[in-house]
Amino acid sequence: MSEPQRANHEHRAVVPHRASDEGGRPTDSPETGTDQPAASDRISMLRRRIDEIDGQIIALWQERAAASQEVGATRIASGGTRLVLSRERVIMERYREGMGPDGTQVALLILRAGRGPLGGTESSRDRGVETS
Numbered sequence: 752m753s754e755p756q757r758a759n760h761e762h763r764a765v766v767p768h769r770a771s772d773e774g775g776r777p778t779d780s781p782e783t784g785t786d787q788p789a790a791s792d793r794i795s796m797l798r799r800r801i802d803e804i805d806g807q808i809i810a811l812w813q814e815r816a817a818a819s820q821e822v823g824a825t826r827i828a829s830g831g832t833r834l835v836l837s838r839e840r841v842i843m844e845r846y847r848e849g850m851g852p853d854g855t856q857v858a859l860l861i862l863r864a865g866r867g868p869l870g871g872t873e874s875s876r877d878r879g880v881e882t883s
């Protein structure tokens with residue numbers, strides 16, 4: 752066995768199973784889940800839009816987290832609290848109104864991202880919280 756063949760064989764051995772495991776044709780892109788060409792084309796088109804949306808969501812998520820972290824740092828540097836719970840309640844209500852009950856969970860994750868890498872510990876949360 753030549754060097755490239757051995758490398759290829761080793762590569763295939765570690766690639767996770769996907770398309771053929773779902774009963775479809777082997778392909779380089781994930782299966783659409785249907786053998787009907789018109790449906791498959793429509794799904795592929797919608798997936799392209801979904802991929803664009805996901806990219807925008809991720810970029811917005813990162814931009815928001817950075818802005819929120821800068822607000823916190825600015826406030827602490829000026830002698831204020833890191834968090835303002837009254838403002839967080841307004842934001843959670845906005846997401847609940849816009850998205851239904853799941854919006855509350857989404858808002859909690861978004862607010863957590865804004866607290867940055869130190870935001871997850873009990874002690875760091877306690878130190879900066881406005882309690883009224």
Ligand SMILES: C=C(O[C@@H]1C=C(C(=O)O)C=C[C@H]1O)C(=O)O
Nearest residue numbers: 819822834835836838839862865
């Ligand atoms: C960004 C701020 O600071 C914190 C973070 C918030 C957020 O991520 O939206 C909201 C309130 C504060 O706890 C702010 O006061 O606006």
